[in-house]
Amino acid sequence: MSFDAAYESLTDHEDDARWAYGTGFADPLAGVPTAVPDGLDRADLTAVCLMLGDDALILSHRLQQWVTRAPELEDELAVANIALDLLGQARLLLARAGEAEGTGRGEDDLAYLRDAAQFRNVRLVERADADFAHLVARLLVFATWRLALLDRLTGTRDPVLAAVGAKGVKEVTYHREYAAQWVIRLGDGTEESHRRMQDALDAVWPLVDELFRPHEVELRLGLDVAALRPEFDGVLTQVAEAATLRLPAPAGGAGARGRDGEHAAALDEVLTEMQQLARSIPGGVW
């Protein structure tokens, strides 16, 4: 079959779903059974979906900022695809949050119209990466944590959350491996790459403890993030040893809680860029 058929189908302009590839974004949960199980607190379900969805949404945006700036074309594609996987997870989770909330807010309303204080992501995902070593350090921490977390979700009572967990585990396994390979390559590399990789690990470490602080809403849904720490430590130790890097000492301290809407100015930067177009043209569509 000739490849022209694919091109023709893209330019064949019968309906809006296909005038430009990937637009016509219908509801990502279209046709997924939506009933919320009896006895499951809808507010709690909404909150957890927002937490995990916001984590993915904000990091996806930070990764997307590397497009046209990555050091190699292959890594540009890799980072863009990781961002795409996370964006897909975010869409599913935000759509589910809107459904559980039941006030008619959809994924777009939640992504584009909430203010910073209403976002529930951890602070790890907010900052821009200072360089590629920072990118892979943060991605390694995030993917290792998220993989362990999503794996615990597969047993949860909400079928959509469980499904997102099961799919996400497979995808984030690849994200974690990508980041780990780079941390090792840079750590066990030249004197300069080793120094910069160590600096990046030191810079991201103060944001690690927050990932494992249990939150009451998560606990009510049976998710105890503190229990993920041993698995996380095991993987980070494995990677640090192979990379000839030193794992920073535990940072300790209470600090702000992204889960409760306490964010750094870095989140405002992301939201300004991400929300500007939607907010300036209310109700606009492509």
Add this chain to the structure above:
Amino acid sequence: MTAAALAATVTDPEMPMVTLADLGIIRDVREGDGGVVVTITPTYSGCPAMDEIRADLTRVLRDAGYPRVEVRTALTPAWTTDWITADGRRKLAAAGIAPPGPAPRRPAGPVPLVLGRRRAVACPRCGHADTEQIAEFSATACRELRRCPACREPFEHVKEI
């Protein structure tokens, strides 16, 4: 042609050499009351082709005379490359894309971090048994970019998931 047979002819928007049936994306096709309900499953969470796939299925079935077409999404069980048919694998290889091997079996407990080599991928062009990875992700999330040391050609490989 039955609705199921029609749905099975729709090709993947990204890889038009294979059909949705070849890829295991179609989970169920049910006819009744003059309408059709097709249940599909997304491959990757962020797959941008899902709306295209829904539109194609709807169009093909409407053109064949079904007045009502509904496309449902099933998120569970999660899609796996194990659902790609033998026919689909053959078509991928013929198009120069190395098909996936068996999806990794997960041991009980945490997902282990695999840092060593994954299984060998043979070159779809010259058949050389071992090739090297250039990039973890290529034009799509589902494929990696590899290179053959024998014939020196790059090629894509659908990753086992």
